[in-house]
Amino acid sequence: MSMLHIVGLGPGDPDSIPLGSYEIMRRGFPVVLRTQEHPAAKRLQELGIAYETCDHLYEACDTFDAVYEAIVARLLELAEGHPHVVYAVPGHPLVAERAVQMLLTRPHPGVEIEIGPGQSFLDLAVARVGIDPVEGLLLLDALALRHDQLNPRLHTFIAQVYDPAVASDVKLTLMELYPDEYEVVMIRAAGVRDEERIERVPLYEIDRLAWVDHLATLYVPPAKDPAVLYRDLHEAPRIVEVLRGPNGCPWDRKQTHASLRKYVVEEAYEVADAIDEGHPDHLAEELGDLLLQILLHARIAEEAGEFTLRDVFAGLASKLVRRHPHVFGDEVAKTADDVRGIWEQVKQDERRNEEREESALSGVKLAGPALAVAQAVQKAAARVGFDWSDEADVWQKVKEEMNELDIERRRDPRDAAKLAAEAGDALFAVVNLCRFLDLDAEAVLAQATRRFVRRFRYVEERLRSNGESWETVSPEALDAYWNEAKIAFSQSN
Secondary structure (H helix, E strand, O other), X not given: OEEEEEEEOEOOOHHHOOHHHHXXXXXXXXXXXXXXXXXXXXXXXXXXXOOEEOHHHHHHOOOHHHHHHHHHXXXXXXXXHOOEEEEEXXXXXXXXXXXXXXXXXXXXXXXXXXXXXXXXHHHHHHHHHOOOHHHOEEEEEHHHOXXXXXXXXXXXXXXXOOOHHHHHHHHHHHOOOOOOOOEEEEXXXXXXXXOOEEEEEEHHHHXXXXXXXXXXXXXXXXXXXXXXXXXXXXXXXXXXXXXXXOOOOHHHHHOOHHHHHHHHHHHHHHHHHHHHXXXXXXXXXXXXXXXXXXXXXXXXXXXXXXXXXXXXXXXXXXXXXXXXXXXXXXXXXXXXXXXXXXXXXXXXXXXXXXXXXXXOOOOOOOOOOHHHHHHHHHXXXXXXXXXXXXXXXXXXXHHHHHHHHHHHHHHOXXXXXXXXXHHHHHHHHHHHHHHHOOOOHHHHHHHHHHHXXXXXXXXXXXXXXXXXXXXXXXXXXXXXXXXXXXXXXXXXX
């Protein structure tokens, strides 16, 4: 069994190399430095400690991942011929050292890993900017930085800002959340005498600092400006929580799933309208309004102990992965038709797993515009013979339902539940009539609404042109204007 000793050289100052690291490197074992580009390397030479480095691998490999793979391969090769091998890295062995993590997470028969001492660059960087990490700290890798890792409420350190090119990539990622002028701190060689450099600069300038190199770390302070915080994905849910809280908004606090139902539909239609309009800013605004409805429903459900916003996200993520086996699994799809077939098969499997009883209405989606759903339900029922025999029967049903509505209205105009039931029956009967007349009820009503809007605006214009108002105009004049509007738009839908 060979022993691979992994030790740290400290953050940079040769005097900060841990004594334990010195001792194990002086025992005559083969020593491998990840890089000679570290102030401690010169001290090792002065002490007569022989070593080899991995710097040539950075030149030979096309990617950093390839470099780390090559480092691991070299260390294991040495371990095959020596009972002890020392691998020395800048800072601490377990901080920002990808090759070390690869060695720890992959089994290597015959090789035992021992993690030795080391002081992380983070210790000195934190001290230099004077913060308490317990307030909340993010440590991220500049070479693998993603915008979804960012949290503007936390102290953020981004390590391994190797050069201006890497700094440029970091800048572009940070600018998805922070403004161009946001003040950040670039720290180089923290704690190294004569080499330390700390400079506060606007974010947009970090790739213009010519002195940025492998010893550079970027510090991004927590944000306090609402303009920054509002861009964080967690901020809107937090605001909704406040609105629903004891000292929140009375309107928001009284809402329920049922009371918000109409707003969900309304906001969805406004999103569709913004898409048709083709204005990106308007679409972004309407998507925000629709998202508010989702956040409100999730918050109401969380307060009731039903589910949380994280459950919503988890369910969506699981469904997306499950329904895209051609992306996340072994299925193959080369065309949109292939994808459609896979999608339908997955949905069928899901329905079978739900173990619902089959129904003639199983294929009808009850979610959608009420008129369109009603017509779809009626068509599905008609396919199995549950239908009126002719159009006259449908006419009779419409009259019957209208009469029942009128009777209920006269009996008790304050019984909203009964009135709603009778009005719904009447609407359902009219939808049936539209189906028998081969008309799309949804389109018919939309056309009628547009006609009303055009005619109404015509009447408004007539009032303005005659110096009249809704309060002063006579009923007879209104009738006359309305008839003019009907004639003016008689040729349009």
